[in-house]
């Protein structure tokens with residue numbers, strides 16, 4: 044079995060191997076006594092052996108009995124399982140928050156034990172530290188707040204960021220996840236409360252990519268919020284002002300990026316859950332200057348493309364058949380457009396014909412089918428807008444049901460943020476599609492925002508489908524011993540690899556080609 048020392052040592056030696064040039068030597072604790080017990084990076088709780096208690100000034104600060112790492116691990120899991128039992132039958136949100144609290148308390152106290160239990164039980168714990176529960180945590184952040192985690196840069200810190208960045212206690216940071224809280228999952232503008240997302244994403248970096256937890260940094264860029272409920276909430280912890288816009292907004296992001304890369308030139312910054320206009324603008328602004336990527340545009344696209352290619356295989360067709368797949372994408376935001384542009388790049392590469400690569404793709408937003416006749420067509424959506432002459436029987440703004448009935452797609456992919464838009468009628472229409480095994484990707488988060496549930500998908504679109512969702516669903520019992528298998532289509536399957544790959548290769552930029560390769 045493991046021991047805490049062995050885990051810490053293996054973590055260190057792994058990160059040494061990965062980041063050998065960045066690590067100057069062994070990890071030295073400069074603290075003593077109670078300061079160590081209150082530092083989750085170094086605290087071992089009752090696990091400090093007597094020799095360490097003497098050396099670190101801890102004798103007398105802990106109960107005398109030494110409890111091994113294995114015993115602490117077993118004790119935590121026992122508490123967790125009994126909490127799970129005791130909250131059965133309670134409303135889902137109460138049970139989910141109770142699980143999040145017990146994990147968060149451990150995270151606050153003893154990171155080594157926290158990450159060990161997280162890594163060993165990632166399938167069980169991912170829905171708590173990540174979607175869907177993290178959404179609920181963000182919604183209730185002001186009430187749940189006990190201790191800060193990560194860094195907070197606000198509009199009031201303008202001109203101070205270069206010195207503030209040195210307040211972070213780690214010498215080296217490899218991976219930063221940054222949000223401005225403007226589009227948290229499908230929950231809208233949650234202002235400073237969105238910090239839960241970078242925290243959850245970085246936990247996945249540690250658990251899934253083995254990134255050293257002392258070298259991660261969750262960051263909230265608080266430029267205000269346009270969420271009236273939060274502005275009126277007296278417990279709200281962020282700036283109580285409307286969001287900055289235009290050059291004022293960009294100057295804050297610029298200052299933050301300069302500060303980060305001045306202190307840690309080899310860091311990677313993942314932009315997360317920025318509203319669409321800033322997601323695209325910041326990606327274009329920084330991608331050729333800094334090692335950064337936008338997870339909602341690029342990470343999601345990579346995972347979706349992997350799923351789309353996998354679907355072709357699941358249909359028993361050759362990958363070369365991908366360009367012939369008819370794909371309907373519902374949601375023309377940062378995620379939907381990101382997926383389409385990567386899918387188009389893949390088709391262009393396979394066929395060598397860039398001009399016709401978007402031919403089999405159909406895009407809908409809240410106003411229905413997007414065509415070139417759309418008034419105020421968003422330039423980012425323009426490459427996927429249909430020419431009305433080429434879509435006989437469909438008009439600008441056609442409904443999803445009309446599109447599915449007419450197009451008979453192989454894939455229906457939702458990134459709309461709207462729960463239930465794949466209605467019974469839409470799913471039944473898909474059942475009549477041309478495909479031998481149609482795919483339904485209900486990718487919006489959290490669970491209540493999924494375009495349909497797994498049970499409804501199998502019920503209305505038939506048993507012979509490929510189903511994937513952004514937040515996890517249980518497999519569906521189809522009766523007669525048959526199971527409807529549920530997959531998860533979430534960028535969490537890609538971003539830890541993007542960050543790790545970029546780090547160990549020393550990449551200076553993250554290119555579309557890297558993401559294509561990752562997807563394939």
Ligand SMILES: NC(=O)C1=CN([C@@H]2O[C@H](COP(=O)(O)OP(=O)(O)OC[C@H]3O[C@@H](n4cnc5c(N)ncnc54)[C@H](O)[C@@H]3O)[C@@H](O)[C@H]2O)C=CC1
Nearest residue numbers: 228229374375376377378408409459460487488513533534
């Ligand atoms: N599974 C995953 O890995 C990921 C999932 N997402 C989810 O995707 C959703 C959207 O994210 P973004 O694109 O960043 O949001 P966004 O706000 O930029 O875009 C939303 C789009 O959906 C459209 N829309 C709204 N109501 C609609 C309706 N009734 N029918 C059709 N389209 C409608 C809007 O017009 C807009 O084009 C969120 O729920 C988010 O959680 C985002 C990134 C990754």
Ligand SMILES: CC(=O)C(=O)O
Nearest residue numbers: 228316339488533534
């Ligand atoms: C998964 C993710 O990044 C999102 O829903 O925004």
Ligand SMILES: [Mg+2]
Nearest residue numbers: 228315316339
């Ligand atoms: Mg996101």
